[in-house]
Amino acid sequence: LEEGLLFEIGRTEVTGVDVPEPAPFKDRLGGHARTAPLELPGLSEPEAMRHYVRLSRMNYGIDSGLFPLGSCTMKHNPRLNEKMARLPGFADVHPLQPLSTVQGALGLMGELSRYLLELTGMQAVALQPKAGAHGELCGMMAIKAAHEASGSKRHVVLVPESAHGTNPATAALIGYEVRSIPARADGTVDPEAVKAALGPEVAALMLTNPNTCGLFERDVVAIAEAVHAAGAYFYSDGANFNAILGKVRIADLGVDAMHINLHKTFSTPHGGGGPGAGPVVLSAALAPFAPVPALVATADGLALVEDQGADGAQQALGRMSAFHGQMGMFVRALSWMLSHGADGMRQASEDAVLSANYIRACLMDVMSAPFAERPAMHEALFDDAWLAGTGISTLDVAKALIDEGYHPMTVYFPLVVHGAMLIEPTESESKASLDLFIAALRDLALAAKAGDKARFLGAPYYAPRRRLDETRAARAPVLRWVKPEPIPDAAE
Amino acid sequence: LEEGLLFEIGRTEVTGVDVPEPAPFKDRLGGHARTAPLELPGLSEPEAMRHYVRLSRMNYGIDSGLFPLGSCTMKHNPRLNEKMARLPGFADVHPLQPLSTVQGALGLMGELSRYLLELTGMQAVALQPKAGAHGELCGMMAIKAAHEASGSKRHVVLVPESAHGTNPATAALIGYEVRSIPARADGTVDPEAVKAALGPEVAALMLTNPNTCGLFERDVVAIAEAVHAAGAYFYSDGANFNAILGKVRIADLGVDAMHINLHKTFSTPHGGGGPGAGPVVLSAALAPFAPVPALVATADGLALVEDQGADGAQQALGRMSAFHGQMGMFVRALSWMLSHGADGMRQASEDAVLSANYIRACLMDVMSAPFAERPAMHEALFDDAWLAGTGISTLDVAKALIDEGYHPMTVYFPLVVHGAMLIEPTESESKASLDLFIAALRDLALAAKAGDKARFLGAPYYAPRRRLDETRAARAPVLRWVKPEPIPDAAE
């Protein structure tokens, strides 16, 4: 059974919500009443339930199976955290209630901050950013603010070529010129290359660590020292923080700012693409420039400094968004942290790293793994050299994996590796689950080498859809439903 | 991907629950400590989540599609009701707390009783029975108690041959001899047949109304009068109450006792086979024999008479079970009733009946519908006459319907119709949904007549399993997992 679009099954005269009619009254709309048509179809509740349950069944989530999407950290999402975030004391609280009525919410923000600072060794944390890229923006604005405060006009940001696309996009957004730094042969950044690129015009270096090749930047301390020596700041992309939680405090590496994707390391659900949350930790040098609102302790309890320039936020860089950040995600992240504790968090990192190395070790003989001389952090990186001559591409392997019951790994990223396949098992998989996944990939690898092209080129065969025509979608975009030519009752 | 059994994927040393170890203490087990092995495997939480999510995806529910299981009333289960049943004030209350601390719970039972009595016109209600058959038992025990109280030794119960199997089973359980009454040609019970069967040895008549052929027993008043005239009681099976809610008060039909399946008429979820709830309404003649506990109003608020023979329960028939009944189901049922209101409940019955008649009308030309001269109540009954000569059975049609994306209808019930197919759409389906279902059945009917046997005999083709060997299961029952021969690590 195919599931139609809401607009095909719903009708404007149907509603699944019983709202009483108010008693007659004189409106205060002053002539602004809606005259434009409103073609929003409604569904009765049984219809809506079935429609969205059916849609959900066309999706794949962590609960469906292993989800080895590199760089995305698809780990188990505990339902306890969902339950906690829905406590009326958290979910049913307005951001602008008097502070005396939200001391618990502020307390939670304080506790989350304490955990993040302890885990990173940093000086301050800005909770407002709504996602990783938003955190990057915040951190880079703090760096710009710091330079401006000291009268510096630096206009260049260095970004390694393996960086996430958000890094250059963020730097460009606030007017920086982006200069790329090539990786050395082993997949990491050479401090000499950084030194060579540094100069009085350089405001910052943005470095993902562990990097997108799944390697820890082993010269990070030297790099940081060089950056600082040149008067620049060191921004660290925290997307892969999950690999080193409890293993190293990033402050000890010389980091000035790093965003933390609560939806990666701290397991707030990805929800099909959001919402995320991207708090930024800052070094002492950058702490004064943190955005408003700022959480402060007063004699009356906790309070928020909500206005830029007010006491406690004199040098604040400004405001990242309305209100105080992704509270619902804070609750979930803190719930995860309390559950794991110091011991569990470190164990989680170790298990994630161990699992990635295990996968790489088990597949190296049938696939090709660049940079395998170094330990993988929580991702195992492969390229497509092993597919040479088969007529099968990385994308084909990904689609064939769907037929094996798995979500594909990240493909064609990082860009620095040809036909990259980036596999991140996270710490949430049992050994049995990893072994099944490895067996599936081995089987595919052998099939590819044996020339079973049909299995790959036509894949997926067993998904709700066969391969979709993305070119057509982009060439003549259809981005919304439009009522078909008026045939009476066609919408039914 | 196949999903293994818990016992194949779990391990006894794994647990998905973090329970702290108590400080050392001196136990008070007095030598009763467990020495027997305990082969209960555990799963970490991510494993458990995935295991049960995957199992769920092999199931079909109302939210998956139309579920036309006749006699079972698979209607929409509002999630509001789930939410209400989980309010701590209902879910986290112990049945033996002091009555002063559960006045809201007693109030809810009182309110539910009020609704049930108003809808049936009866005198009293016993909420304890835990399911429909348990309600039958309660009602029939009340009848037996009433006869005993008057010194009568009647030992026969009349049951029409179209009755649910629970009716004779219940009567037999408490020592009654069961006598069957045949139906007349139009599918209903002939009052003359009842009169002929009545006699001084008859304790009661059990009648399902609307009956299992989907017909209202139009002579029910005459039947009731005859039963009463013979000194017997009239038990009504309320499984099909959904068809007449707000259309007739069963007290006006002369009913002495009727159980109400809250999981049918009032939409508490069927949950894969339970829990149900089967309150019994009683006439004035039977009211004194209602079981304990009984809800009573006192000067201090509501109270429960929990002991048979105590004030307010002098003639109580006894106790049906520990505690006060299926409270969680009471909340859901009352939530459904409040939501629908008097108007919505009547409309629900009308829509359920209209939908059944619509289906029958749309399929009569390609399938054969016995008793079609009478309006169907909320079920449309077909037999297998239309399959004559095709080599295809009712069961084959049911399995083929699975391939069309539907749950099959009830088959081979009622027994009085050959190869019965009993279709109950309920009031929860839109016309579009009914039309799709009708089209699917028409298509199957035409295919059957066109001789496309393979489509039927091999069905289902597109389900998690092909047809299962039920004979094998019954001949050498395997009712639990047993550890295979000891191969080390086999459980992994």
Added chain:
Amino acid sequence: MRYLPLTPEDRAEMLARTGAASVDALFADIPLAQRETELPNLPLAKGELEVERALARLASRNVPAGSVPFFVGAGAYRHHVPASVDHLIQRSEFLTSYTPYQPEIAQGTLQYLFEFQTQVAELTGMEVANASMYDGSTATAEAVLMAHRVTRRRKALLAGNLHPHYRATVETVSRYAGDEVVSLPPAPSGGEDIIGAIDAGCSCVVVQSPDVFGNLVDLKPIAEAAHKAGALLVAVFTEAVSLGLIEPPGAQGADIVAGEGQSIGNALNFGGPYVGLFATRSKFVRQMPGRLAGETVDAEGRRGFVLTLSTREQHIRREKATSNICTNSGLCALAFTIHMSLLGKTGLTRLARLNHAGACDLADRLAVVPGVEVLNDTFFNEFTIRVPGSASHVVEKLAAKGILGGVPYSRLAPKSGLDALILVAATETTSADDRAAFAATLNEVL
């Protein structure tokens, strides 16, 4: 109405197709004289917000167990249920499915029932278990009926320390079925002479352990005596968690085990729905009531599960069925199974130990309250205290001070004359602070 998808236009079209003149014509078989002309005398439809308000108002008039120090047990126990359990049982495919009569599209239900049966058998130490009953009390009544069928005798002997509600449930069914029941008097400190009461007419001896007062009972000698007399031992429990720590009835010779499974996976729910556990020996399986999932293969040879041995059941056997039961407690059984899967042996054992530790601590604290006596030599997570004066009054006074301090035995058995006894339970959800508050408050109110 948000739950009714048909619009007036839909209804008109459909009606036209049926050929009926009006919707009322479809109800023509209801005698006109009895037909309701007015709407029922009940309020009209309400929006979700209004319903939520009305029910929340009722809920607010109860004192939830989690809001106070809480020591109430006596057949229902407050345990912590992981959030994932309640999430999973609400999956549409579990919640809104029916009894798995069409196994090809109900493997989810059938497989968890098979897992449930295995877990229950393993937990109780028995060979085979069914797919659940309504609750522990009705399971016990069914066990007695089954023992009658197996032995072809019709007299049950009930221990005096069987939960009074269970006793009443058995007695009620037995009375109407015409069977005999002999109930011994309660013995709060344990040690009653059950063996002495067994005779050759008994089909079964029904013994609860931990008993209603919390005492642990040695079932072995009772089983031996019962078997010698040709009777079966029906072992009963109301606290499934206890089996993580104490010897299971299956290892002590029980023939049928009936118990309450609520405390694993299920909330208190003011008494229901709960989940009855029922297990027996393989040789009795065809006399066992209730639904059963069994393993088989499909047309392609793949393992699958079906409901089986349904020839015992009412929809086939009608008046000759083993029981009139048609519904089980599926969703509660699922909650049990998931929670038990999360616990596993390791978790269950730890959980049981933590319960026992808390109860021992509480017993020590209450024993030193002047005037209070702890009656038990042995117990798991519940025991009995004797207080000066009326237990009911003491419990009411405690409640007034915000402590839900147990169940007066007299509430369960008003005619027993045992008016000074309180059954007191402590699970992992009671903290040391709770226990200290209980002892202090009890001292105050006495």
Added chain:
Amino acid sequence: MRYLPLTPEDRAEMLARTGAASVDALFADIPLAQRETELPNLPLAKGELEVERALARLASRNVPAGSVPFFVGAGAYRHHVPASVDHLIQRSEFLTSYTPYQPEIAQGTLQYLFEFQTQVAELTGMEVANASMYDGSTATAEAVLMAHRVTRRRKALLAGNLHPHYRATVETVSRYAGDEVVSLPPAPSGGEDIIGAIDAGCSCVVVQSPDVFGNLVDLKPIAEAAHKAGALLVAVFTEAVSLGLIEPPGAQGADIVAGEGQSIGNALNFGGPYVGLFATRSKFVRQMPGRLAGETVDAEGRRGFVLTLSTREQHIRREKATSNICTNSGLCALAFTIHMSLLGKTGLTRLARLNHAGACDLADRLAVVPGVEVLNDTFFNEFTIRVPGSASHVVEKLAAKGILGGVPYSRLAPKSGLDALILVAATETTSADDRAAFAATLNEVL
């Protein structure tokens, strides 16, 4: 640890396979001097029960909106969300899925995003909408950046009655991006002269309606003036429900619409996560930031959906992307879509009317409280009152008496000098009793 499936034995086996000598050896690239040797100075792992207790304790120190008469709005609104919405968004397949980069197994997400885009376009009266932004304020900032790209100008003109947080968000990004922002002063009673401030340097005029004080703004003349000057009209709203009753910006000439979608389907959540709505005209679609779902066909010709126009996005364009945004607000968008599907035109219109009726009633009640003045001529479900003395103090006094009575404008804009104004909102969740209690209590505290 309940979330970590590996046992010590598993770890040892896996480690052996990697060839590393120890788990620590896998971290060899972290400089030894920096490696953490001790565990972080944080508590150890806790069971679910303990975590629940700790967080419930924090939660209990807040006053939930539902527990008191509640009139707080100013950019976030308390509406009733049907239970089915929250249930559905928690389905594993929605909750635990990722951005739909593999469309063949993400049609569920892609189809609801396509439905969402259509709903948002229809609601705002625009041609095309994206698949959501973080929230209304960041959507507004992105709208300004987009206007700069479209017009190749770098100055934004902000209405004085734009929500101060939105203004600050725009100003912050603009400052660091090196763009110019002109903000007009607030005009609490409405009627500000925005048109007079438009000049040829403006890329856009940003106008909110209902504005932060609740006034409804006629966007048509502003759009005309903006277009005449070569600028775009960016229309902003913070209360999506208002569009059920008032003329949508698309019908008034808006070029970009940025709004907050929280009030449909989403809880207050102390400020987040929310869902930014973003719509524009088709001709600007390639300048639009954010993710987009588009229709296409699969290899068998069946309709399907994919993420499209990703060449605008950072993972392809890097420093030349339209925006650095990578995440959307998927699950909140799903909640919006489901709630909106349940509402439909009929339900939304009714809901909006009920909101407006309640607010009108409240305005009438407050207007007669001595000393209180209602400033608005027009409003939807929120309006502004002037009180004698400090608005902050009044709101605090109301809170002390159990009424959450609105937001002092001075909290949003401390330097505005407007210290006597309170923004007051009434939705369908406030009852007539609530409104009466507010008026009476306000009378008391003044």
